[in-house]
Amino acid sequence: MSLRRAYTFDEVALVPQFNNIPSRTEPSLDSWLTRNRRVRCPLVAANMDSVVGDRLAEVLIEAGTFPIFHRFTDIDTQRAWVRRYTERTFVSSGLRHLDQVRELLDLGAAGVCIDVAHGHSDQMMAFVRELKRTHPEHDVIAGNVCTPMAFHDLVNAGADAVKVGIGPGAACTTRMITGFGVPQFSAIRECAEVAEKLRVPLIADGGIRGSRDIVLALAAGASTVMIGKLFALTEESAAPKRDHEGRREAKYRGQASEDFQNDFYGGLKEYTVAEGTDFWAPVTGSARALMEELLGGLRSGMTYGGARNIKELQRKAEFVEVGPGYATESAPRKG
Numbered sequence: 001m002s003l004r005r006a007y008t009f010d011e012v013a014l015v016p017q018f019n020n021i022p023s024r025t026e027p028s029l030d031s032w033l034t035r036n037r038r039v040r041c042p043l044v045a046a047n048m049d050s051v052v053g054d055r056l057a058e059v060l061i062e063a064g065t066f067p068i069f070h071r072f073t074d075i076d077t078q079r080a081w082v083r084r085y086t087e088r089t090f091v092s093s094g095l096r097h098l099d100q101v102r103e104l105l106d107l108g109a110a111g112v113c114i115d116v117a118h119g120h121s122d123q124m125m126a127f128v129r130e131l132k133r134t135h136p137e138h139d140v141i142a143g144n145v146c147t148p149m150a151f152h153d154l155v156n157a158g159a160d161a162v163k164v165g166i167g168p169g170a171a172c173t174t175r176m177i178t179g180f181g182v183p184q185f186s187a188i189r190e191c192a193e194v195a196e197k198l199r200v201p202l203i204a205d206g207g208i209r210g211s212r213d214i215v216l217a218l219a220a221g222a223s224t225v226m227i228g229k230l231f232a233l234t235e236e237s238a239a240p241k242r243d244h245e246g247r248r249e250a251k252y253r254g255q256a257s258e259d260f261q262n263d264f265y266g267g268l269k270e271y272t273v274a275e276g277t278d279f280w281a282p283v284t285g286s287a288r289a290l291m292e293e294l295l296g297g298l299r300s301g302m303t304y305g306g307a308r309n310i311k312e313l314q315r316k317a318e319f320v321e322v323g324p325g326y327a328t329e330s331a332p333r334k335g
Contacts, residue, residue, distance in 0.1 A: 152198070
């Protein structure tokens with residue numbers, strides 16, 4: 001049995017490149033969400049019930065990106081989202097409600113995210129093909145996957161963008177429960193080779209803790225980055241909020257957590273176990289402030305990469321493997 005090395009964000013670093021960019025305000029953050037739709041900023045909020053809602057959608061649209069609404073609510077609420085935001089809206093779906101997705105697309109949604117835990121399957125490809133047959137003008141985001149073959153197969157089925165990431169999310173326990181999942185940096189890097197050849201955007205989904213991880217994900221080949229926990233802990237998120245021991249807190253949960261499944265399905269499905277968790281954490285502030293911080297770090301990173309745009313960042317990217325001491329050396333130290 002042969003083993004290949006795979007890397008997390010913590011195990012790699014970017015080598016600075018020659019820089020002829022006079023200001024950190026100069027780099028363009030424009031990118032592609034799907035092969036048909038551009039965004040002015042490469043950040044996307046996760047389509048989770050404790051993340052995206054009306055208030056956060058407004059912030060995302062203002063920043064020049066698209067809200068991707070979650071599917072874990074009644075159809076009337078989803079219709080209201082589509083009517084309110086029309087072509088700026090993406091909806092989400094599993095693999096059981098094709099007619100409902102078609103209705104929402106007909107109502108004015110820009111596209112749909114077909115969102116399942118393990119997206120490399122016959123059912124997923126059949127669903128994407130059938131949806132593109134009747135609605136070829138609408139965008140289909142498919143996922144999640146973590147291998148080049150899976151990325152290729154979903155694009156062949158008709159996907160206009162593919163979400164990459166199995167197990168790196170802050171509320172996900174899939175890897176701990178099943179043993180499956182590729183470290184996120186390597187998953188992005190390997191899938192990006194296929195994405196570039198097929199000219200289909202890659203959405204890096206999960207594992208983002210700050211602007212460093214965003215820079216690494218984009219440099220590795222992602223077109224956009226999907227973020228859950230960081231957005232969930234903002235005031236504008238859809239997460240429940242509480243005042244606890246003198247501080248404001250938000251509740252973040254995975255869609256495969258027992259907490260979520262009890263609420264949405266009335267309990268765990270037979271023969272399954274939870275593959276996620278839930279927790280309360282301090283609210284960090286406004287979503288606008290979060291995005292300013294993350295995008296400011298990204299712009300700074302692009303100047304270290306000598307890049308005026310994301311494509312140039314990717315073209316010039318030079319990575320090195322680092323050990324545990326890199327994080328210690330990189331962090332602030334007192335004495």
